Amino acid sequence: MAVEHETELYAPIKAFFEERGYIIRSEVRHCDLVGIRSGSDEPLIVEMKKTFNIALLLQGLERQKLSGEVYLAVEKNRTKKGAHNQRWNEIAVLCRRLGLGLITVTRFKTKSPFVEILCSPGDKVYMPTARVIKTRAERLTREFNERSGDYNVGGSHGAKLMTAYREKALRVALALQEEAEMAPKDVRDRSGVGSAAAILQRNYYGWFCRVARGRYALTPEGVSSLKEYAYVVEGWRRIAATVSEDSVKAEPAAPTSSPQAKTRKKKK
Template identity: 35%
Template sequence: MVSKEKKLYEVDLYKPIQKFFSKLGYEVQGEVHHCDVVALKNDELIVVELKLSLTVDLLMQATKRQKLTDQVYIAIPKPKYKMNSKKWHDLCHLLKRLELGLIVVSFLKSGPKMEICFSPQPFNKQRNKNYHVRKRKKLIEEMMGRNVNYNVGGSSKTKIMTAYKENCIQIASLLERNGPMTPRALRQQGTGEKTLSILSKNYYGWFEKVNRGVYTISDVGKKELGNFPEVVNHFLVAEAEHNEKH
């Protein structure tokens, strides 16, 4: 690993990269028309941009180099955090999305060592969508499952209103107004297929089982309902409309 006493500079990344591509038969030079590293073999042109960390400036610089060649890499010191972490995977996804390659350089006691994590290649948007089709489905289901536009985009350190929580509020408000009910009776009031699961799991502690297959609202549930008047009112109106039709 890097010694704490030694401060790294971008030029420290140059030698191991030059050595690597030179062994592959490339002519390698530094600082050519503002490009940090340029490697040339026949008509194949590779550009490598060097930085001590992955920054927006580095990404802008690298994407500008794509005007010259499709073979553009960024090179950074090997990060101290785990390379199987979510942060690392997200960074790699961003680079692949930008069709950039990635090189990491490790500074060991035996000397610097570079590694190509991945090479530049066209990003297949359709394959990416197909790979995440389940996440896309869940996203749409969550959005369509919400009834009240309760959340403010960009909020932090605030509780998010989900479709699941709305469903819990709907069930709790019905039990508060009507007294103990069965899951079947609740579903007839439009609480949906997850009613029994919500009651039995009792994630928020809002419900109590008073008899076999019969549930009521708990004291915690009564108290919590007061925090969501907008949602409770929505389901109150929906219940009134449902009763009018039936």
């Protein structure tokens, strides 16, 4: 049951902390909720919003100038869609890094709201292990290095991306285009793609078909893909031409006999 106004979060959060011995007051010096517990000089501060956003985060950082016990409170609604509404673990990690607490309130039609503390101010931040980070970094670097150029537009959503795997599949399709049908070994040799056999067998994009045992050919989709990505193939050719020119320029000139050397030979 979604809340319509953030004020609907106040009552359950107030009751939650009152059960834990706090005296609660609302809207104290622009703070949504302030609580004081007997024996503690540091006030509890809670800032509330219907959903987690940057404004709430900045508000919480500002309240840290008043107290070390600052919580951010938002509604937790399983039916609500959005980029961050279901990523509570990641949001909690972010709050921990900033020294903020995080509270969620789940409202129901037939029972009392459920208040849950996902993290508290001062909680230890548990970082992923170095091995996990290293593995992901290696995948990122490998993907970068296996791409021949920059064929995508940053920030694209829902668009076909030119990945390293798609480039390999294109090279396999280009090799098959030259023959009616080929064996995986021949495709590998002609395309230069070591995993050509696996790409043909997996047929992820539907570009290939098995016409006989150990023989593959292009499907109509495969032919269309070569037209669709002709700009990528042209990019490969430009790169190959540039490398060829550089190789020619780098070749050392054939040694020639100097006039002095010829003179010495005559004297001998």
